[in-house]
Amino acid sequence: MTDIYYIFSFISSFVMVLILIPPIRKAALYWGVMDYPISAVKTHKTPTPYMGGVAIFMGITISLLLVRLFTNFPTGTLYSLRAIILGGGFIMLVGLVDDIKRGGLSIKFKFLFQIMGALLLLWFDIRIKFIQPDWLAYVLTIVWVVGITNTFNIIDIMDGLSSSQAFIACCGFLFISLPTEKIYVNFAAAAVAGACLGFIPYNMSEKRKIFMGDAGSMLLGFMMAALSLGTSYTRVNEVGLFAPLLILGLPLYDTFFVMVLRMQQGKSPFLGSKDHLALKLRTLGLSPKQVVLSLGSVAVFLCLTAYFVTIAALHVAVFIFAAAFVIGLYVIFKLHKVEVL
Numbered sequence: 001m002t003d004i005y006y007i008f009s010f011i012s013s014f015v016m017v018l019i020l021i022p023p024i025r026k027a028a029l030y031w032g033v034m035d036y037p038i039s040a041v042k043t044h045k046t047p048t049p050y051m052g053g054v055a056i057f058m059g060i061t062i063s064l065l066l067v068r069l070f071t072n073f074p075t076g077t078l079y080s081l082r083a084i085i086l087g088g089g090f091i092m093l094v095g096l097v098d099d100i101k102r103g104g105l106s107i108k109f110k111f112l113f114q115i116m117g118a119l120l121l122l123w124f125d126i127r128i129k130f131i132q133p134d135w136l137a138y139v140l141t142i143v144w145v146v147g148i149t150n151t152f153n154i155i156d157i158m159d160g161l162s163s164s165q166a167f168i169a170c171c172g173f174l175f176i177s178l179p180t181e182k183i184y185v186n187f188a189a190a191a192v193a194g195a196c197l198g199f200i201p202y203n204m205s206e207k208r209k210i211f212m213g214d215a216g217s218m219l220l221g222f223m224m225a226a227l228s229l230g231t232s233y234t235r236v237n238e239v240g241l242f243a244p245l246l247i248l249g250l251p252l253y254d255t256f257f258v259m260v261l262r263m264q265q266g267k268s269p270f271l272g273s274k275d276h277l278a279l280k281l282r283t284l285g286l287s288p289k290q291v292v293l294s295l296g297s298v299a300v301f302l303c304l305t306a307y308f309v310t311i312a313a314l315h316v317a318v319f320i321f322a323a324a325f326v327i328g329l330y331v332i333f334k335l336h337k338v339e340v341l
Contacts, residue, residue: 005071006174009187010194013063017198020055025202025210027051033100035211048209050099052199053216057092059195060188060223061085067187080184083124084226091117091149091222095214104214111146117222118145126229130241145225151251152221153214154258158278159204160292163212165251165299166220167196170227172247172303176310177231185230192223204289224248233310239317246306246324250299253277257332274340283340 028034028049036047064081094113098105105113118141121127127141156162170193177185202210212220228244245252254277261275281291305324309317 005067006186006190008070009063009067009190012066013059013191013194014198015194016062017055017059017195018201020058021052021199021202021210022208024051024055025049025208028210033213035099035213048211050211050213051096051215052203052210052212053092053095053099053214053219056195056199056212056216057088057219059198060088060191063191063194064187067191077184077187080124080126080230081188083121083126084184084188084223087117087120087226088219088222090120092215092219095153095216095218099213099215114146114149114218114222115142117149118142118225121145121226121229126226128229141229144229145222147255148225148228148248148251149218149221151248151255152224153217154255155251155276155278156212156217157276158282158288158291159209160200160289161278161295162217162220162251163196163200163203164292164296166224167193167200168296168299168303169224169247169251170196172306173224173227173231175303176233176243176247176307185227188223188230189227192220192227196220221251224251236311237314237317239314239321240310240312242321243306243309245321246302246309249302249324250277250295253328257335260332261336276340277335279340280335280338283338 028051033050034047035050064085068078091114094105094110094117098110122138122141128137128144131137131140152162152166155165170189174186174189174193177189199212199216202208203212228248233240233243257277258275278291278295281294282288286294302324305320309320312320
C-alpha cells in the first residue's frame with residue numbers, strides 16, 4: 001500500500017511544478033530576476049528568467065504535505081522529512097539571494113550557508129553512520145553535503161542537465177532504498193524526481209524557458225546529499241555503502257574533472273570556466289539535447305551498476321568500483337585534449 005503513496009508523491013510534485021512554473025516565471029520577468037549572458041562562461045544567448053528553483057521546492061514541499069494528509073508517517077519518517085524540507089528551504093533561499101543579488105554571494109558566504117544546512121541535517125541525525133569516531137563522521141558528513149550541493153550547481157550549465165541528473169539519481173535512491181524500508185528516503189526521492197520531471201519541459205522550451213538558478217541547483221544538490229545519507233544500501237558487502245559514489249557519479253566526475261583542469265591552468269577551482277564535460281561533448285558535435293540524453297544514459301547505467309554493487313559479492317563489488325575508476329581516468333585523458341572555444 002505504501003507504494004501507492006510513493007506514486008502519489010511523484011505525481012503530485014510533478015503536477016504542482018507544472019502548475020507553478022508559469023506564474024513564477026511571470027513574477028521573475030516582472031521583478032527582473034534574470035540571467036543575463038554577460039559572462040564568457042554563459043552558454044545561453046538571451047536574458048532568461050530565474051526562479052525555477054522556487055517552483056521545484058514548492059512542488060516538493062506541497063507534495064510531501066499532501067501525502068502527510070493521507071497517511072500516517074512513522075515518527076522517525078516525519079522527523080527526517082522535516083529536516084530535509086527545512087534544510088532544503090534554507091539552501092533554496094540562499095541560492096535565491098545569490099540569483100537576485102547583483103554579483104551574487106561570495107564563495108565564502110556560500111560555503112558558510114551550506115555548512116549551516118549540513119549542520120541542520122546533523123541536528124536531525126541525518127549523517128554518515130558507518131564511520132567512527134562520531135566527530136569524524138560529523139566532519140565527513142559536512143564535507144559530503146557541501147560537496148554534493150556544489151556539484152549540482154557546477155553542472156547546471158546546459159538546459160535539462162542538472163535536473164535530469166537529479167531525476168535519475170532520485171530514481172536510483174528510490175529503487176535501492178525500497179527493500180530497506182527507509183520510508184523518508186522513498187517519499188522524498190519520489191517528490192524530488194517528480195519536481196525535476198515537471199521542470200525539465202520548461203527549462204528546455206524555447207518560448208517558455210526558465211532557469212532553476214542557484215536556488216534550484218543548490219537545492220537539488222542538498223537534497224541528493226540528504227537522500228544519500230538515509231539508507232543502509234546493503235547487508236551483503238561493506239563496499240555497497242559507497243553506492244552513492246556511483247549514483248551521483250556523473251556530477252561528482254564532472255566536478256572533479258573541471259576542478260583538476262582549472263588548477264592545471266593556474267585558475268581557481270571555484271570560478272566558472274568552459275571545461276565542463278557537457279561542453280566538451282558539445283564541441284565534439286553533439287547537440288545540447290544529445291548531450292543531455294547521452295549523459296542521462298550514463299547516469300542510468302551508473303545507477304544500475306550501483307544496484308549490482310549492493311547485491312554482489314565483495315570481490316565483484318570491488319572489481320566494479322575499480323573498473324569505473326579506470327574508465328573514468330581514461331575518459332579524462334581523452335577529453336583533456338578537447339578545447340572548448
